[in-house]
Amino acid sequence: MYVLGVIISCLLFNCRLSGDIACIMLPLTEELQAKKLREKCEMIIFEHVSTLCRDGNESCSVNKLFYFLHLSEKHSLTRVLDFCILVASEFTASERQEGMKQYQISTELRFKIFELADERQQIRAQDELDFIQEYKYRQKEYTMQEFVSYYYVRVIVRHEWSSWTRSDYVKDVAYRRHLRGLRLACLHFRYDKDLISEAVRTVRRDMKDEEWNDEFQHQYELLPQKIKTYLKGRKVDEF
Numbered sequence: 294m295y296v297l298g299v300i301i302s303c304l305l306f307n308c309r310l311s312g313d314i315a316c317i318m319l320p321l322t323e324e325l326q327a328k329k330l331r332e333k334c335e336m337i338i339f340e341h342v343s344t345l346c347r348d349g350n351e352s353c354s355v356n357k358l359f360y361f362l363h364l365s366e367k368h369s370l371t372r373v374l375d376f377c378i379l380v381a382s383e384f385t386a387s388e389r390q391e392g393m394k395q396y397q398i399s400t401e402l403r404f405k406i407f408e409l410a411d412e413r414q415q416i417r418a419q420d421e422l423d424f425i426q427e428y429k430y431r432q433k434e435y436t437m438q439e440f441v442s443y444y445y446v447r448v449i450v451r452h453e454w455s456s457w458t459r460s461d462y463v464k465d466v467a468y469r470r471h472l473r474g475l476r477l478a479c480l481h482f483r484y485d486k487d488l489i490s491e492a493v494r495t496v497r498r499d500m501k502d503e504e505w506n507d508e509f510q511h512q513y514e515l516l517p518q519k520i521k522t523y524l525k526g527r528k529v530d531e532f
Contacts, residue, residue, distance in 0.1 A: 312341025319368055338364075339373045346376075347527075349383045349518030358384075359392030366402055378402070380518055382409035413515055417480070420473050438482050445474025446492045464504045471495045472512050479520055493523045500524070 315337040322331040342361050346353035358380055365373035381389060389406060428440050435443065475492040482488050499505055500513070513521070 312337055312345075315341070316364060319364070323368065335370050335373065338370065339376065342373055343376060346380045346518055347522045349380055351519060353380060355384060355388045355392040356395055359396045359398070362392075362398055362402070363396035366398055374402075378405050378409065379514060381406045382413055383517055384410075386410070409515070416512075416515060417476070420476055420480075423473070424477060438485060438488060441474055441477050441482065442488055442491065445470045445477065446488070446495055464502070468499050468505065468509050471499055472509070472516075475520065476516070479517070489523070493520075497524050 315334040319331065319334045319338070322328075322334055338361070346358065358377060361373060362377045362381060364370070365377055381392070384392070389410070393403065424441075427444065428435075428437065431440055431444070471492070475489075475496050478485065478488045478492045496513075499509070513524070516524075
């Protein structure tokens with residue numbers, strides 16, 4: 294009766310729901326075919342999950358994340374589901390297995406999570422390999438932090454907007470190196486707030502450029518959730 298009363302109040306007075314109440318109400322909105330209230334529940338659940346998981350696997354437990362995966366798949370909450378899949382791919386293989394034991398999710402969904410997790414690992418491995426290959430020739434000139442800052446974050450920034458470099462190719466190279474610089478900075482130099490802030494500002498500017506395409510947007514989506522909160526405007530704290 295209490296939940297039914299909340300539903301009626303929301304329909305009459307357009308009241309604000311909490312994330313937990315929205316999860317409880319969701320099945321009832323489907324039974325009552327209350328389309329607008331269902332959409333409202335989905336929006337509130339998304340806001341709740343994205344706030345809870347704003348630092349990815351650092352701020353959201355496996356149990357919580359897979360509960361929302363199960364809920365969003367069961368009730369076809371596309372936006373919530375897509376977000377949860379990305380966060381789930383940040384967890385380790387053993388953590389994901391633990392979550393899948395707790396909550397039943399489809400084989401198709403499991404495959405999507407494994408596929409994204411594998412892609413993240415491939416990007417990380419390529420970042421490490423290329424960084425090692427490039428840095429070994431400059432290690433006497435720079436510390437690793439200086440090299441990441443100069444060679445990935447800053448050096449192209451100073452030249453890419455000059456008249457002789459304004460081309461799609463150069464911008465393509467710049468975006469790739471900027472994204473790699475951001476990933477390397479957050480992975481290896483998480484306590485260097487100046488370096489991370491510099492890398493965040495550079496990629497944030499790139500994202501506003503008209504040459505930023507679907508390929509780079511996909512690389513952005515594969516960044517850890519915590520980095521994406523910085524790119525969306527959150528002040529960089531200790532990573």
